[in-house]
Amino acid sequence: MNGYKSPGWDLFGSPVCKTGGWKRRTLGAGLGESLSSPHQCMTHGQRDCGLETFLKTHELSLLEMSMRYRNLGKSGLRVSCLGLGTWVTFGSQISDEVAENLMTVAYEHGVNLFDTAEVYAAGRAERTLGKILKKKEWRRSSYVVTTKIYWGGQAETERGLSRKHIIEGLRGSLERLQLDYVDIVFANRMDPNSPMEEIVRAMTFVINQGMAMYWGTSRWSAMEIMEAYSVARQFNLIPPVCEQAEYHLFQREKVETQLPELYHKIGVGSMTWSPLACGLITGKYTDTVPEKSRASFKGYHWLKEKAISQEGKKQHSKVKELHPIADRLNCTVTQLAIAWCLRSEGVSSVLLGVSNIEQLLENLGAIQVLPHLTPQLVTEIDQILGNKPNLKKDSRA
Structure with a gap:
């Protein structure tokens, strides 16, 4: 990989020991999930010898890199439980070279889901993603690309969910x-100016034309998703299979109270984003807003204000209380937070937003934490957070 250097984290995000040794871990499969090594995801010619040398140097086996896969809702599409998002990063925060390195490492670790949108960096994120995919020449059948439609341009006809x-x-x-x-093509929010039948018919059309395999929703209410499903059934059209929703330790209501019911009733799965609350859970904003962090960017004043608000300070305090639990699990709070998202019923995949290899490897380490999230630990986390929605929920740990 061009420009790829071994970071200060092991392949699952554990810091390098001061003595120079590396922590070894093993993966266990959860119920209803499959494990696969990166070698099962690509041909020999596509594997990077640099990564294999890196593994050999640190005595890490390819089996230890195994990714987990889940069905997208109740569809037959199998997606990696961790996907790579491109919001803020691709075409904006990071260079194309860094983006390529991130995608390469992610793919070689079994990530098969890459998410973008027409609005990200005014289309540059899609261009960057497309250039990398063309350059890598991975089999098109071996990965999943999703994009979102709503904000396309300045003209009235270049945004919204009209058929046009x-x-x-x-x-x-x-x-x-x-x-x-x-x-998968997602409707990137609900459009009050477009009739539901028009939206569902247009999504059915692009699928029938071979432009997409499935369609989904993003930031829709449970009622709106149910309406789309009902319209699809009424007119023999194609219903949505997935909802993209924000989900993290401090944003729980929708994913834990509304979407599980849709999953059981109509098979709609959840693809969640912002597992680290735009970085708030990592602790980077505890004392100040670092340069080149997301909160320091133009247009992200809302994140800066949130980080330094009273509510933000309360959240920082709760994150600190999670450190002892992370220490007991021999993981970072970042990994604990991502694994916590994965344990929720109906969550098919959690999208990661990273800007460097170290962050990516640390985040991927969350896979190993998931089997250790016992009901007792989840209850302990709930007691610290104090925001558990009032409902019955299942665990996928």
């Missing part, structure tokens, strides 16, 4: 991605 913009917007995305199709 869904079709034209997706065509534009495919051109930037240099792909014949995306696996």
Whole structure:
């Protein structure tokens, strides 16, 4: 990999021991999930010898890198339980070279899900993702690309969920991605100006035309998703299979109280984003806002204000209380927070937003924490957070 250097973390995010040794861990499969090594995801010619040398040097086996896969909702599509998102990073915060390194390492660790949107960096995120995929020449059947449609341009006809913009917007995305199709096209919010039947018919059309395999929703209410499903059934159209929703330690209500019911009733799964609350859970904003952090960027004043607000300080305090639990599990709070998201019923995949290899490797280490999140530990975390929604929920630990 060009520019890839061994970081100060092992392949599962554990800091290098001061003596120079590396912590070894093993993976155990959860119920209803499969394990696969990166070698099962690519041909021999596509494997990078630099990574294999890195593994050999630190006595880490390829089996220890195993990724878990889950069905997307109740569809037959198998996605890695951790996906790579491109919001803020691709085409903006990081260089194309860094983006390529991140995608390469992610793919070689079994990540098969890459998420973007027409609005990210005004289309540059899709272009960057497309250039990398074309350069890597990975088998198109071996990975999943998702994009989101709503904000495409300045003109009235270049945004929203009209039939015109869904079709034209997706065509534009495919051109930037240099792909014949995306696996999932998401409606990036509900459009009050477009009738539900028009939206569902347009999504059905792009699927029937081979421009997408599935469609989903993002930031829709449970009622809106149910309406889309009902319209699809009424007119023999294709219903959504997935909702993209924000989900982390301090944002729980929708994913834990509303979406599980949709999962059981109509098979809609959850693909969640912002597992670290835009970095708040990592502790980077505890004392100040670091330069080049997301909260320091233009247009992210809301994040800066949230970090230094009274509510933000309360959240920082609760994160600190989670450190003893993370220490007992021999993981970081970051890994604990991501694993906590994965344990929720109906969550098919958690999207990661990273800007360097160290962050990516640490985040991937959350996979190993999941089997150790016992009901007792989850209860202990709930007691610290004090925000558990009032409902019955199942655990996937």
